[in-house]
Amino acid sequence: MAGTVGHAGVSQDRAAVIRQSVSVAVATGLYGISFGALSVASGLSVLQTCLLSLLLFSGGSQFALIGIIGGGGTAGAAVAAASLLGLRNALYGLQVGLVLKPQGWRRLAMAHLTIDESTAVGLSQSTQEARKLGFWVTGIGVFIGWNLMTLAGALAGNALGDPKRYGLDAAASAAFIALLWPRLRGREPIAIAVVAAVVTTVLIPVIPAGLPVLAAALVGAVVAWFWRPTPGEPV
Numbered sequence: 001m002a003g004t005v006g007h008a009g010v011s012q013d014r015a016a017v018i019r020q021s022v023s024v025a026v027a028t029g030l031y032g033i034s035f036g037a038l039s040v041a042s043g044l045s046v047l048q049t050c051l052l053s054l055l056l057f058s059g060g061s062q063f064a065l066i067g068i069i070g071g072g073g074t075a076g077a078a079v080a081a082a083s084l085l086g087l088r089n090a091l092y093g094l095q096v097g098l099v100l101k102p103q104g105w106r107r108l109a110m111a112h113l114t115i116d117e118s119t120a121v122g123l124s125q126s127t128q129e130a131r132k133l134g135f136w137v138t139g140i141g142v143f144i145g146w147n148l149m150t151l152a153g154a155l156a157g158n159a160l161g162d163p164k165r166y167g168l169d170a171a172a173s174a175a176f177i178a179l180l181w182p183r184l185r186g187r188e189p190i191a192i193a194v195v196a197a198v199v200t201t202v203l204i205p206v207i208p209a210g211l212p213v214l215a216a217a218l219v220g221a222v223v224a225w226f227w228r229p230t231p232g233e234p235v
Contacts, residue, residue: 017121017130021137024117028059029145035062036153042070046154053150057143058115061085092119099123100132113139 032053039049044066052062061082068078093114100122102110113135122135 013127013130014133017125017134018137021121021134022141024121024138025141025145028117028142029149031059032146032149033153033156035059035066035146036150036155037157038063038070038153039066039150040154040157042066044069046151046158049154050147050151053147056082056086057112057146058082058086058089059146088116089114092116095119096122096135100128100135110135110139113143115139115142117142 035053036049039052039062040046044052052065056062056065064085065078065082068081069075093111096110096114096119097107100110118135118139121138122131125131125134
């Protein structure tokens with residue numbers, strides 16, 4: 001009887017992790033449709049848009065890249081900004097690797113699927129098995145949903161003709177902010193966001209398109225590095 005009860009408890013725990021992972025994956029994946037449409041509006045083709053989601057697979061970096069390109073920035077500035085924003089995934093990878101200890105081909109797959117959502121769901125679980133389950137279900141679910149919705153959005157945006165007529169070319173920056181805002185917690189990230197916004201606003205009329213985003217990212221990194229929260233302050 002005890003064994004049966006224990007097995008039922010484990011099954012319920014697994015089901016709870018899967019439900020959480022799937023719900024996060026669906027909600028995040030659906031947002032890929034906006035990236036697809038905005039990417040086409042920024043001048044990328046449907047194929048280029050889909051390859052970005054397939055190979056880069058980092059929402060913040062993708063929106064930053066198309067925002068700079070759509071605003072007239074250079075490809076170098078766009079890639080640099082996307083790379084800076086992608087550094088957080090490298091930090092996530094270190095943490096995930098230490099906790100989940102992937103082996104063989106799983107190391108490569110885990111590196112590609114290490115994003116905000118898979119890291120958060122995976123590492124929030126209480127057991128090693130649940131952490132692995134949460135990470136993989138969330139990561140794979142978001143990857144599939146994000147890429148399918150990217151394709152749908154790109155095809156829809158392409159069918160509109162010139163999306164700039166509808167103002168979609170200016171929406172990439174707004175979409176990036178919408179993606180970032182729910183992740184701001186405590187005074188530190190909000191302070192960084194405010195400083196970065198001020199720097200960007202001041203530099204836009206002064207330096208070439210795309211470079212203000214890079215400058216803001218660098219300033220934000222410096223603020224984050226030297227910030228020391230007071231005792232009891234949320235971070």
